[in-house]
Amino acid sequence: MGKHCYEILRLANCDEECPVQGMMERGESFIDYSSELLRKDEASIPIAIRFSILKNSAGSLSGGIIAIRDMPTKYRLPDSYKSAYSFQGIISNNKRILEIFEILPDISRTDASVLIQGESGTGKELFTNAIHNLSLRQKKPLIKVNCAALPETLLESEFFGYVKGAFTDAKKDKPGRFQLAEGGTIFLDEIGDISPSLQVKLLRVVQDKEFVPLGGSKTVKVDVRVISATNRNLEQLVREGRFRQDLYYRLNVIKLELPSLQERQEDIPLLVDHFIKKFNQKNQRCIEKLSRNAMEILIQYNFPGNIRELENILEHAYIMCKGNIVLKEHLPSYIMGIESELEKAALETGSNLMREVETDTILSTLKRHNWNKIKAASELGIHRTTLWRKLKMMEP
Ligand SMILES: Nc1ncnc2c1ncn2[C@@H]1O[C@H](COP(=O)(O)OP(=O)(O)O)[C@@H](O)[C@H]1O
Ligand SMILES: [Mg+2]
Structure with missing residues (x-):
């Protein structure tokens, strides 16, 4: 039992x-x-x-x-038959990922903090789900917070909640995500983005398992396991003094580094197969496979958005494909060497074509989103700080 x-x-x-x-x-x-x-x-x-x-x-x-x-x-x-391709819904035959599969059950059974580093779309959230599901906390909640999605003050009240009267709109007590995760796991996504003052407060809850809600006077104790994720280089942020070293050590008891899709090209055919099966099931169709040509294009493409992007590309192809084999022309045109054409042109003419195209794309996307940088960055598939940096560079 x-x-x-x-x-x-x-x-x-x-x-x-x-x-x-x-x-x-x-x-x-x-x-x-x-x-x-x-x-x-x-x-x-x-x-x-x-x-x-x-x-x-x-x-x-x-x-x-x-x-x-x-x-x-x-x-x-x-x-x-036994070759291990899939573990907890994670598909891979990459050596580094298989090594992680191997230690994942043991990691999961401890309460140690886990830091998952990897580019966007490499499976950080998927691994978090797996750790929670394999842990003794699996019947308790897994609460996810995206630290980059909210401004500092809102994020603080999301984390720790507030008591009635803490501010004008606080008509009654509201529990924070740490309380909601009681007995379970909290997943702090994009941890590299939190402000210095929140880092202090986070340190206290990670270290002592207690905190004070906004406007409150009593400390609240919680039993929560912390998994955090980032696509940024936290060590470097620590060296630059932008991320607290003590917090870094607390979060980084166990570190998992997920390789990008480019570093695990052997996984592309496996993932293609997996997603085609998934779409077939969802749509009651039976697309068999990708043509050799189409597969070659995918293998050569360098997936800035990693597995999430691969999934989107295949979903696009799946819709375009009317027969039962996905052909090259069903793939979205942007992955078929258009970038390299531009690069070539820029090199040959010495022009700033690449930069111009980028500027145009950024400006038109911003316009479409009423100059909302967060939405635009998300559509462009870049981090909002990257967008800010690019905008700064555009200034005359
Ligand atoms: N190894 C994998 N096998 C199957 N699906 C994957 C794998 N890695 C990522 N995915 C899928 O790709 C998408 C992005 O993964 P996610 O965990 O959200 O990435 P991240 O949190 O690193 O941005 C999700 O739909 C996820 O299910
Ligand atoms: Mg994610």
């Missing part, structure tokens, strides 16, 4: 796609799924599993029965 089935069964493929979860989600029974069970002495026993769905009188899923039996050796599966 109270244990995960993978702690007891220890199937060879528990770490990949959980067959039971898949069937629960689809609401189907299955017979004679073959796998291997790991014995205490680590010997593996080939088995067959039968899983039957139970439904209540209203026809909705209420549980299931799993029956396991020995399987004669001759039905053993080929070894290639």
Whole structure:
């Protein structure tokens, strides 16, 4: 009672796609799924599993029965079947990511703070979900805060809440995200963006697990595990005196560094396959694959937005594709060497074509968003501080 089935069964493929979860989600029974069970002495026993769905009188899923039996050796599966591509919904066959998969269960079972560093779209949030789901806190909330999305004062009240009368609009007490995460995990996204004064307050809650709500006088104690993420180089911010070293050490008890998609090109075909399957399921279509040409273009492209961008590109292609193979012409035109054409032109003529195109794009995007820099930066797929820097550079 109270244990995960993978702690007891220890199937060879528990770490990949959980067959039971898949069937629960689809609401189907299955017979004679073959796998291997790991014995205490680590010997593996080939088995067959039968899983039957139970439904209540209203026809909705209420549980299931799993029956396991020995399987004669001759039905053993080929070894290639075991290659670990997917863990907790994270697809990869990259050495560095597989190393992270390996330590993730152990990391998850501790309460140590985790700092996840990686470019935008490399899976920081996905790994956070995995850590929370594998932890003893999984039944408690996982609360996410994007530290770059709110101005300082609002962010403080989001973190710590406020008491009635703290300011004019505070008509009653409001709990902060740290309180909402009680017993669970809080995910501080874009942690590199918080102001120095909030860093002090954050240090206190990370270190002593207590804080004072805005306008309050009593300290509140919380039991919360902290996972933070950033696409910035925190060490450098520390060296520049823009991020507190003591806070950095507290957040960085365990660090996970996620490689960019360019550093793990071997994952591109796997992810393409994964997303095509996902869209097929969602849209009830059956697109088979990408043509070789289309795949080559993807492999050569350098994905500034990483896996999120790959997913968007494929979704675009998926909609454009009318047959069952995605061709080169279904890919969005911006990834097909247009950037390099511009670069070439700039090099040849010595002109500032690249910069001009960039300026035009930035200005027209800003205009479209009524000069709202946050929205424009988000559409441009760049960080808002990058946008500010670029705007500064444009000034005559
Ligand atoms: N290894 C992966 N396998 C499958 N999907 C992934 C993987 N990494 C990222 N994704 C998907 O890409 C998108 C961006 O990931 P996310 O975790 O939000 O990135 P980040 O927080 O680093 O910006 C999400 O839709 C996520 O599900
Ligand atoms: Mg994110």
